[in-house]
Amino acid sequence: MGSSGTRPLVVKIGGSTLGAEDTTLEDLAWLARQAVRPVLVHGGGPLISDWQRRLGLEPRFIRGLRVTDEPSLEVAIAVLAGLVNKQLVANLQAFGVRAVGLAGVDGALIRARPADPDLGFVGQVERVDVGLLERLLEDSYLPVIAPVGIYLEAVGDGVRPVCLNLNADTVAGELAAVLGADLIFLTDTPGVLDGMGQTIPELTPARAVALVEGGVARGGMIPKVEACVRAVEAGGTAWVIDGRVSGSLRRLVFGEGVAGTVFRTG
C-alpha cells in the first residue's frame, strides 16, 4: 500500500471500449478529485493494427500476442507511447486532471525481457520500479502508462537498449501487485462469462485459474484473469467490468451496483 493512506487503484482500459459513450476519463477525473489515487494503463491493439496496415504491414498474432518484427515495433511504440498515450493525457487534462504520460521505458519504470523468439520484440515484465509512480501519486499526478518496456541486452562488455512491446493487461496486474493496489479492467463484455454466456459474479484465484485451463476464458480474457489473480494474491481486490456502460467505473468505486466479476481470495 502507498505511504499516504488510501490504497491506489490501477485501471486498465482496452482499445475496444474507448468510444463516444465512454465516460471512463470523466470518471477517472472525478475519482482523482475524491482522493482515490488512480493509475491508468492503456492498450492500443486496434489502432496499432490500423497503422500497421496503413504502412503495408500485416498484423499477425500467436496466442493473442502480436508478432512484433522491427517495423511493427516502431509502429507499436509510435502508437502506444505517442498517439494513444498523449491523447489520453490531453483528454484527462481537459477534465482538469494533472495527468502524466509515461511508457515503461521512462525512468526504467518497467524492465522486461523477450518473451518468446517467435514473437519478436514482445516482452514479459521482469521488474517494476514503483518509486516513480509513488512519487507522482503523492504529488497528486495521475500516471498514464503505455505498455512499452525496456530491456538492456548484454552485448560484449556493454549493454544495448531494446524497447519491447508488452501486454497492457499484464502490465496492469504487475503494477497493481507492486503498488499494493486494487485493479479494475474496463472491457467490452459484462465481466468474465461462464460457458453459458452468463456473468460470473465472483471468482477466487483457484476458480479463475480453472476457467483459463478449462478454455472458458479465452483470447483477450486470459491475460486479464491472470492479472486479476496476481493482484488478488498480492492483497488487493480486482474486477472485470463493462467499460461500455456509462459511469460504471465511478459507480463501482463508490460501492454502487455494477454488473461484472469481482476476484477475491477464498
Ligand SMILES: Nc1ncnc2c1ncn2[C@@H]1O[C@H](COP(=O)(O)OP(=O)(O)OP(=O)(O)O)[C@@H](O)[C@H]1O
Ligand atoms: N470467458 C470469457 N468472458 C468474457 N470475455 C471473454 C471470455 N473468453 C474470451 N473472451 C473475450 O475477451 C474479450 C476481451 O478482451 P480484449 O482483449 O478483446 O479486450 P481489451 O483488452 O479490453 O481491448 P484491447 O485488447 O482491444 O485493447 C471479449 O470481448 C471476449 O471476446
Ligand SMILES: [Mg+2]
Ligand atoms: Mg486485450
